[in-house]
Amino acid sequence: MKQPLQPATADLRLVDVLAALADPTRVALVARLADLGSQNCTAINNDVEVHKTTMSHHYRVLREAGLTETTVRGRERWIDLRRADLDERFPGLIDAVLTSLEAPPPTGQSQSSGS
Amino acid sequence: MKQPLQPATADLRLVDVLAALADPTRVALVARLADLGSQNCTAINNDVEVHKTTMSHHYRVLREAGLTETTVRGRERWIDLRRADLDERFPGLIDAVLTSLEAPPPTGQSQSSGS
Numbered sequence A, B: 001m002k003q004p005l006q007p008a009t010a011d012l013r014l015v016d017v018l019a020a021l022a023d024p025t026r027v028a029l030v031a032r033l034a035d036l037g038s039q040n041c042t043a044i045n046n047d048v049e050v051h052k053t054t055m056s057h058h059y060r061v062l063r064e065a066g067l068t069e070t071t072v073r074g075r076e077r078w079i080d081l082r083r084a085d086l087d088e089r090f091p092g093l094i095d096a097v098l099t100s101l102e103a104p105p106p107t108g109q110s111q112s113s114g115s
Helices: A014-021 A024-036 A040-046 A052-065 A083-089 A093-104 B015-020 B024-036 B041-047 B052-065 B083-089 B092-100
Strands: A068-073 A076-081 B068-073 B074-080
Touching: A014 A024, A014 A052, A014 B015, A014 B024, A014 B092, A024 A052, A024 A076, A024 A093, A024 B015, A040 A052, A040 A076, A052 A068, A052 A076, A052 B074, A083 A093, A093 B015, A093 B092, B015 B024, B015 B052, B024 B052, B024 B092, B041 B052, B041 B074, B052 B068, B052 B074, B083 B092
Parallel strands: none
Antiparallel strands: A068 A076, B068 B074
């Protein structure tokens, strides 16, 4: 079974990882994988309101940047977050991104004067 | 004195910040500002091997994403990292990026078997 190429942990580049994360669909997908673990791409495609072709592009960007691992099993493609590799190369980065995503948007107009 | 527009803290968006950081020149500039504090753009331009016009583009991207604050003083432009605003909205993100930048590149071929 031919498996998609993905960079070795030592070859991950910070700017590529940041660029891959700099998209609402992709960063939401990373959060989903962090939360739920390995996911079948067909299941993901059924859940998002994004065209399958566009999702394929996003999967590729994430994989080529080293954020995800794609595994082909028969006719199915599964993707998983390379959390351990990312934490090894960029300590705290994925945690900080996920925390920032989960934070409620600030109210802006009604900031308190407290610290 | 007209000052360049920059987004309020409450309006900072994670994907914009990540996109602004996803460039070797810009992320190096953020590290310089984190290290040295407020910098005169002319001094920065003299230190980097990047055309002044390209640097102007980078300053704008950083400012519009909310990473930096630009202040015009007479004929000089000074930029500073909006560290407190960024840490408030995206806790740990800038720290993680700076730590990842400072980390030596892994040797790749000679990984130990330890954890």
